[in-house]
Amino acid sequence: MKSPTRTYILEVATFFTLCLLFFFYGLNSFGLVGADEPRYAQIAREMLRNNDYVTPTLHGSPWLEKPALYYWRAAAAFHTFGVHDWVARLPSASFALVLIIIVYFHMRRFRPGAQFGAALITASAAAMIGFARGASTDMQLAAPFSFAMLGWYAWYETGRKFWLFDLYFFIGVGMLAKGPVAPGLAFLIVTIFAAVRRDLKLIWRTLWWPGVLIFLAIVSPWYIAVQRANPDFFRVFILQHNLERFATDLFQHRQPFWFYLPVLALSLMPWTVFAFTALLSGAKQTWRDWRLSSPGMARESERIGDAFPEFLVIWALFPVVFFSFSQSKLPGYILPSIPPAAILTGDYLYRRREKAVRVGLLSTHALLTGLLMGAVLLTPLLVLNPKHAPPASAMAYALLLGTAVALFIFLLTRRGGQRMLLWSTILPTAFAVFFLLHFGGWALDAAYSSRDVAALIQKAEQRQALGFAIPVAVFQTRRDVEYGLGFYLDEPIQRYERGEVPGAAHIVVTTEAASNQLAAKVPGREILLLGEPGKAESVTPARALNPQKLEVYWISSSNLPSR
Numbered sequence: 001m002k003s004p005t006r007t008y009i010l011e012v013a014t015f016f017t018l019c020l021l022f023f024f025y026g027l028n029s030f031g032l033v034g035a036d037e038p039r040y041a042q043i044a045r046e047m048l049r050n051n052d053y054v055t056p057t058l059h060g061s062p063w064l065e066k067p068a069l070y071y072w073r074a075a076a077a078f079h080t081f082g083v084h085d086w087v088a089r090l091p092s093a094s095f096a097l098v099l100i101i102i103v104y105f106h107m108r109r110f111r112p113g114a115q116f117g118a119a120l121i122t123a124s125a126a127a128m129i130g131f132a133r134g135a136s137t138d139m140q141l142a143a144p145f146s147f148a149m150l151g152w153y154a155w156y157e158t159g160r161k162f163w164l165f166d167l168y169f170f171i172g173v174g175m176l177a178k179g180p181v182a183p184g185l186a187f188l189i190v191t192i193f194a195a196v197r198r199d200l201k202l203i204w205r206t207l208w209w210p211g212v213l214i215f216l217a218i219v220s221p222w223y224i225a226v227q228r229a230n231p232d233f234f235r236v237f238i239l240q241h242n243l244e245r246f247a248t249d250l251f252q253h254r255q256p257f258w259f260y261l262p263v264l265a266l267s268l269m270p271w272t273v274f275a276f277t278a279l280l281s282g283a284k285q286t287w288r289d290w291r292l293s294s295p296g297m298a299r300e301s302e303r304i305g306d307a308f309p310e311f312l313v314i315w316a317l318f319p320v321v322f323f324s325f326s327q328s329k330l331p332g333y334i335l336p337s338i339p340p341a342a343i344l345t346g347d348y349l350y351r352r353r354e355k356a357v358r359v360g361l362l363s364t365h366a367l368l369t370g371l372l373m374g375a376v377l378l379t380p381l382l383v384l385n386p387k388h389a390p391p392a393s394a395m396a397y398a399l400l401l402g403t404a405v406a407l408f409i410f411l412l413t414r415r416g417g418q419r420m421l422l423w424s425t426i427l428p429t430a431f432a433v434f435f436l437l438h439f440g441g442w443a444l445d446a447a448y449s450s451r452d453v454a455a456l457i458q459k460a461e462q463r464q465a466l467g468f469a470i471p472v473a474v475f476q477t478r479r480d481v482e483y484g485l486g487f488y489l490d491e492p493i494q495r496y497e498r499g500e501v502p503g504a505a506h507i508v509v510t511t512e513a514a515s516n517q518l519a520a521k522v523p524g525r526e527i528l529l530l531g532e533p534g535k536a537e538s539v540t541p542a543r544a545l546n547p548q549k550l551e552v553y554w555i556s557s558s559n560l561p562s563r
Helices: 003-024 036-050 068-081 090-110 115-124 126-132 138-158 163-177 181-196 203-207 209-229 233-247 257-267 272-292 306-322 331-351 357-386 392-416 418-438 441-448 451-463 479-489 515-521 541-546
Strands: 472-475 506-511 529-530 550-557
Touching: 003 036, 003 115, 003 126, 003 418, 036 068, 036 479, 068 090, 068 138, 068 163, 090 126, 090 138, 090 163, 090 441, 115 126, 115 418, 126 138, 126 203, 126 257, 126 331, 126 392, 138 163, 138 181, 138 203, 138 306, 138 331, 163 209, 163 392, 163 479, 181 203, 181 272, 203 441, 209 479, 233 331, 257 272, 257 306, 257 331, 272 541, 306 331, 306 479, 357 392, 357 418, 392 418, 418 441, 441 451, 451 472, 451 506, 451 529, 451 541, 472 479, 472 515, 506 515, 515 550
Parallel strands: 472 506
Antiparallel strands: 506 550, 529 550
């Protein structure tokens, strides 16, 4: 077997194995968290059950905030593997895997030699690992958008119209994921790139009528069908959840203008130091080339540099700048910036492979990665007891691990160069993911998921020998508890604060702090404590900490004698 073939096989096998760890391992380690995961998973379940793939519904009511791509893919996964929380995360995990494959083969075709580093750096970026494990729409946009942008650049470099198919096809897929933000971002990024190159005709050349037809063929059927079935769709989705979400704080996600700078830094961990260095280098080259391309500025001894770093810089930075002006900010909005920043980092390191890594950059990188590893070690303790500092012994172990990782990276890279920088960073990152999911998943489950609470309710119903589901309500809980119970119990959850106090016997989930207010909400009715999620028979002793401080009560009927 020839050496290049052996290298190729080893590279593919390595990044594929690491992707299985980063994106798929332990998808069931903790239940659905936040408000979006259980809500989107429930919508997909109802879509499959109702066999209605036009109108998304949540507990029977139309839910028009997002297009249907995630729901379609999750419903297909439910049909194949059954309705489970880990299955709801497969659409994002599978798209992340395909993205890494595309990055590898694109770089192998257009930047041979940089493909392995670019693929591994993209796969191991914190945002990629995190959002690949989310039952949400963020990866449904970021992955197809990346396919489209890489396809566009392949057309720019080769001139072959074949590559424009990728642009129009996957921008259409992105519009089915999150709406007009996909074509809008693509158009603006290409326009800025054309302006930097002082070649505005590039925008016109990008307009390819067969591609437009492909885009319309992908997008139009669902958008027309959902508008016909739901006349409010345009107002709810386009006006409220796109325009108003950007221009106002309608959904209470206001953050400072600089919010996305720390988000970008954390999203690129553990590669933040080199990613920011690569972005700065690319931005300088972009500025230089823009000046050189102006009439009368370029000299014969100078020429415009490689366009690929410039394109990646514009692609990476524009979503950050654009969404910084939004009045509603969430970390997932800039996920489309992470793949180009990671690819640029891999390309930057490869182009400087013959040079020694600067001591200052390497030291900072090693230190930050060591701190990250120490923080991962402490994560289970921090999420279970957020108001208390971890024990001194745990802090000592975290410090020891962080120091060992920092020295490991620094010494191996100083001795082995760029290749060792990649491996000495990837190995601790892989260990951190394994540790967090294998040993810390239960803590995340207990602290953020409603899975244990739902299990306790189901056991309580069985103990009551009712033989049928009874209403479930919440009182003074976070909204993610409401949506989480809605998925795990597969029923609408009522809320006392909205005046939804069932007259029939029911179960209510509340917090320890609010439990003394229950009697005033259900006067004259018997109240029986059924238990706390951490005290359920099915959970481990460690979960008995009940970090969410939730309690489950049985409330008797209002028109029947107390039991």
